[in-house]
Amino acid sequence: MIVVMEPGATQEQIETVVKRVAEFGFGTKIVVGAERSIVGVLGAPLPDTLKEALELLPGVEEVVRITKRYKLVSRDFHPIDTVVHVRDVAIGGNEVAVIAGPCSVESEEQIIETARAVKAAGARLLRGGAYKPRTSPYEFRGLGETGLKYLAKAREETGLPIVTEVLSPQDVDLVAEYADVLQVGARNCQNYLLLEAVGKAKKPVLLKRGMSVQIEEWLLAAEYVMAQGNEQVILCERGIRTFETFTRNTLDLAAVPVVKRLSHLPIIVDPSHGTGRWYLVPSMMLAAVAAGADGLIVEVHPNPDHALSDGAQSLTFENFATVMPRLAAVAQAVGRSLPLPQVPEAETALSPAD
Known part of the structure; x- marks a missing residue:
């Protein structure tokens, strides 16, 4: 399950979500994006009552269940590419x-x-x-x-x-x-x-x-x-x-x-x-x-x-x-880069002046 925060959601609102999830006995992971933050809920099975409780909190845009068995690896959970x-x-x-x-x-x-x-x-x-x-x-x-x-x-x-x-x-x-x-x-x-x-x-x-x-x-x-x-x-x-x-x-x-x-x-x-x-x-x-x-x-x-x-x-x-x-x-x-080491130019021998 992921909790999508509204654009401009405050740190206090995010912390309120994390605290509410903890009250249900589950862990969280926060992903901060350019426009909005996502709070991932870790654990299973997640009750419907948790989804309902989170949807009522200020700053929450939507709560989405992730159906994939892998959560932390999923792009749904973490939409930003990991480096x-x-x-x-x-x-x-x-x-x-x-x-x-x-x-x-x-x-x-x-x-x-x-x-x-x-x-x-x-x-x-x-x-x-x-x-x-x-x-x-x-x-x-x-x-x-x-x-x-x-x-x-x-x-x-x-x-x-x-x-x-x-x-x-x-x-x-x-x-x-x-x-x-x-x-x-x-x-x-x-x-x-x-x-x-x-x-x-x-x-x-x-x-x-x-x-x-x-x-x-x-x-x-x-x-x-x-x-x-x-x-x-x-x-x-x-x-x-x-x-x-x-x-x-x-x-x-x-x-x-x-x-x-x-x-x-x-x-x-x-x-x-x-x-x-x-x-x-x-x-x-x-x-x-x-x-x-x-x-x-x-x-x-x-x-x-x-x-x-x-x-x-x-x-x-x-x-x-x-x-x-x-x-x-x-x-x-394809829009990527692969820098290669610079190969030094061979020194050119100069002929002595006559």
């Missing part, structure tokens, strides 16, 4: 944010080299897995805390904020010591204990869509995070499992405008996992931004042929640098 701030990077605003780096942190040299290369090409955040969920228990599963330390060193060297995955509730505190964004991977999209744990961590959360998860289920997963008081949630479309086998997954770019319609949360796209083939990644990067994505998360590796995980879908430094100017052009075409 998640990660250090000096805004995700969800006008600028398209690109997150890039290797699937797995393999060594200090590898992650620092990659961080420098992706920053030089225009990436704003660094990704890298220290803990890796793998289909087979015999595959490389990450360096653990050592990998986190290498990521922190790469941030120190380049200034790029860190995005890395956390696998279990027990690891949240440790990963949060190092990471700027806690990633919940596709396999854990409906791990509700983990969702609650990252919600309590009070750090930005990047929530990937599960490979067989419907959009409503995905938004309800985000609701678990936000219900813990954490409003810094970034959704990530990374492809879903279908009958098609040529690509690793089927990248559902229609999910971008759908989520934009249903939710106020920013949404980014992962074309690496969405396709599983590096040569498809650049095209899907462009398409994602054209579809309205607020950012991208892309796998980049110094030597994909020797990567310990996901080499087939990783871009080389050169391929990543080549696509970024094209990506900036698409962003500009």
Whole structure:
């Protein structure tokens, strides 16, 4: 349920609404807009008597029931787009944010080299897995805390904020010591204990869509995070499992405008996992931004042929640098921005005068 206040409603009138809701035993969340404020009522089931009581209060324009099962995530509840701030990077605003780096942190040299290369090409955040969920228990599963330390060193060297995955509730505190964004991977999209744990961590959360998860289920997963008081949630479309086998997954770019319609949360796209083939990644990067994505998360590796995980879908430094100017052009075409680092002009040698 949301209480829409009249334009010009006073702070005292808003506080009266909050107090009345509390008398019924429910919580509230206030959203201040440019023209009017909205008071969201949290809890269920909400009695009709509460709606009637709120409609009588001064400054209340209307009381509307939200029929969707997700409340905090819903655009009905929060009509203004949320912008998640990660250090000096805004995700969800006008600028398209690109997150890039290797699937797995393999060594200090590898992650620092990659961080420098992706920053030089225009990436704003660094990704890298220290803990890796793998289909087979015999595959490389990450360096653990050592990998986190290498990521922190790469941030120190380049200034790029860190995005890395956390696998279990027990690891949240440790990963949060190092990471700027806690990633919940596709396999854990409906791990509700983990969702609650990252919600309590009070750090930005990047929530990937599960490979067989419907959009409503995905938004309800985000609701678990936000219900813990954490409003810094970034959704990530990374492809879903279908009958098609040529690509690793089927990248559902229609999910971008759908989520934009249903939710106020920013949404980014992962074309690496969405396709599983590096040569498809650049095209899907462009398409994602054209579809309205607020950012991208892309796998980049110094030597994909020797990567310990996901080499087939990783871009080389050169391929990543080549696509970024094209990506900036698409962003500009759809009314967004993607600033790229200025490349210093080569010094021109002057011939000595005769």
